[in-house]
Amino acid sequence: MLQLHALSKHYGTNHVLRGLDAQFLPGRVYGIIGENGAGKTTLFRCIAGLLGFEGEITGPGSNFRHHLGFLQTNNYFFPKMTGREYLRLLCQARHAPAVKLDERNVFDLPLDDYAETYSTGMQKKLALLGVLLQQNEVLILDEPFNGVDIQSNILITAIIRALKTKGKTVLISSHIFSTLSATCDEIYLLREGAFVRRVLPADYAGLEQEMEDVTVGDRVDRLGL
Amino acid sequence: MRNYFQLQLRIVQRFLTEWRLAPWLVALVVPVLFVLGSLLLLERTAYAALAIMVLSWSGFAWLSGSQRNYFLRITYPGATYRKIRLWENTVIILPIVLLFVGKGLGAVVRPEASGVAWWYWGALALVQGLVGTAMAYRVVGGRASLKLPTPFSRQPFEFAVGFRRAWWLLVFAIFLLIMGVRAQNFELGAFAWFMTVFGALNFYQKPEPGFYVWVHALSGRQLLLRKLRIGNVHLLILGLPFVLTLLVAFPARWLLVVVGLVLASAYLTLFIVAKYAAYPNEIDLVNAFIIAFGFVVPPLMIFLIPYYFKRAALRLQLVLS
Incomplete structure (x- = not known):
């Protein structure tokens, strides 16, 4: 179980995360939603240990970060590194077998091409594939659907469901509500660094409507189209 | 403009x-x-x-x-x-x-x-x-x-990426090596070899983004030892054509070649530990001078390598723990 207790993060006087408490259980998928700048990526980076924080984060095992897969919003690829080498590097880093890469290349990526020459969507899929091949217990997927084609979208949704049945803990952020409602067991609404709501599937439709009302409001009329 | x-x-x-x-x-x-x-x-x-x-x-x-x-x-x-x-x-x-x-x-x-x-x-x-x-x-x-094939593809990323970026240096060095052998000039051959050694140090010059350190399920010390092991094996592979050619063409100078091998390995080791001692920043000017001094006066590396190793292991541990 991944647990956050009074998790806070601030840059000087700018409080990005404000005392977050949450429990994320194995075999469940959690969605984190919020506006740009709400603190989603900061939260993920704190859980991954890439940022310092106040409060407590505990996870399964003595060092759960060694079993944590992190798909970042923007992934860096070294120039002149092939997709295959990237996958090998990620597998070797977690002592996972880097075998049958062609067979496991479910996104049909050109693994022998340089990763830097991939399109945005292909880079996202390569990074996701790397995280999946590592066989982690906890997965943080920051915007996994960003820039990917509709077929891959369907495949990623199926993969997330499979991760759930395998007992993995999955945290996802996405700006596409339908992808979250199709995969998540719970959705946390993050606003100005705080969890303001925890929503269960029965209330997803209401949450979507509420978000539309708040987000759109009279903004379209104000454009004067 | x-x-x-x-x-x-x-x-x-x-x-x-x-x-x-x-x-x-x-x-x-x-x-x-x-x-x-x-x-x-x-x-x-x-x-x-x-x-x-x-x-x-x-x-x-x-x-x-x-x-x-x-x-x-x-x-x-x-x-x-x-x-x-x-x-x-x-x-x-x-x-x-x-x-x-x-x-x-x-x-x-x-x-x-x-x-x-x-x-x-x-x-x-x-x-x-x-x-x-x-x-x-x-x-x-x-x-x-x-896509340039490389013998370092199995253990990415430094040598695999660096080799593809600096292949021209290797070609130039091999050209110099041939010139050295033809002119029976050991020094030119050795110069060509060490051009590739310094080229390889350059593969480690820039600190990689935090993700590429964080992703390892190892302690700071373990990761550093792994980097040193892979780096030195790759350096040996890169230098093999030069070492073998020099040994065959100048058998009387075998001891110098062996000294060169030890020196090359020490240079790379010092450079890697110094890089991670500064991680995630680049090596600053003061430490760059210290490293350069170590290169010029090799016995100093006996003290410098353990010093930077300890600091590097601690630095990496901060990201990995």
């Missing part, structure tokens, strides 16, 4: 200020150091001109990086882009051409010294400048589909 160069100047000034160096002082000292250092080097060794040319070529290669040039191409109109790249290359090659021309003129004043070679070097530098500019004008990304 003017704005672009003003911005570059401001960036350089910011770097210097970060390193606590007065920009005006650097502007005064660097040209003097370049001229005096180059003249001293040219007096002391026959290969100094070659070394200067290799340095200037690495400058061109850096300026011709595809991401950098892609950015410039989409930002500026074609003509402006070409002018910018021409000026940048000129800034690199002009001092070198002037240096060789100066040496040539000096030889004219002193008729006892032969100055023909300097004119050749000057012409070669000009040609290098033209080739470097032609590289800049090529279609950016046009070679992206070409």
Whole structure:
């Protein structure tokens, strides 16, 4: 179980995360939603240990970060590194077998091409594939659907469901509500660094409507189209 | 274009200020150091001109990086882009051409010294400048589909990526090695070998993004030992053609080759531990001087390597724990 207790993060006087408490259980998928700048990526980076924080984060095992897969919003690829080498590097880093890469290349990526020459969507899929091949217990997927084609979208949704049945803990952020409602067991609404709501599937439709009302409001009329 | 160069100047000034160096002082000292250092080097060794040319070529290669040039191409109109790249290359090659021309003129004043070679070097530098500019004008990304196979692909990333970026250095070094063997010149062969060693150190120059350290399920010490093991094995593979050729062509100098192997491994080890001792920052100027001093006085590395190793393991542990 991944647990956050009074998790806070601030840059000087700018409080990005404000005392977050949450429990994320194995075999469940959690969605984190919020506006740009709400603190989603900061939260993920704190859980991954890439940022310092106040409060407590505990996870399964003595060092759960060694079993944590992190798909970042923007992934860096070294120039002149092939997709295959990237996958090998990620597998070797977690002592996972880097075998049958062609067979496991479910996104049909050109693994022998340089990763830097991939399109945005292909880079996202390569990074996701790397995280999946590592066989982690906890997965943080920051915007996994960003820039990917509709077929891959369907495949990623199926993969997330499979991760759930395998007992993995999955945290996802996405700006596409339908992808979250199709995969998540719970959705946390993050606003100005705080969890303001925890929503269960029965209330997803209401949450979507509420978000539309708040987000759109009279903004379209104000454009004067 | 003017704005672009003003911005570059401001960036350089910011770097210097970060390193606590007065920009005006650097502007005064660097040209003097370049001229005096180059003249001293040219007096002391026959290969100094070659070394200067290799340095200037690495400058061109850096300026011709595809991401950098892609950015410039989409930002500026074609003509402006070409002018910018021409000026940048000129800034690199002009001092070198002037240096060789100066040496040539000096030889004219002193008729006892032969100055023909300097004119050749000057012409070669000009040609290098033209080739470097032609590289800049090529279609950016046009070679992206070409993939260079590498023996380091199994254990990414430093040597696999570095080899593909600096393959030309290896080709040049092999050319020098052949020249050395043909002329029965051990020193030239050894120089060619160590060109690749220093090229390999360059693979470790930039600190990688935090994710590439974080992703390892290892302690700081374990990761460092893994980096050292893989790095040294790869360095040995890279140097194998040189070592074997030198051993076969100059069997009487086998001991020097063995010393070279130990030295190459020590250089790489020191460079890797120093890199991670500064991680996630780049090695600062003070430590760069200490490392350079260690390279010049190798016994110092016996103390420097353990010192940086401890610091590096702690630095990495901060990311990994």
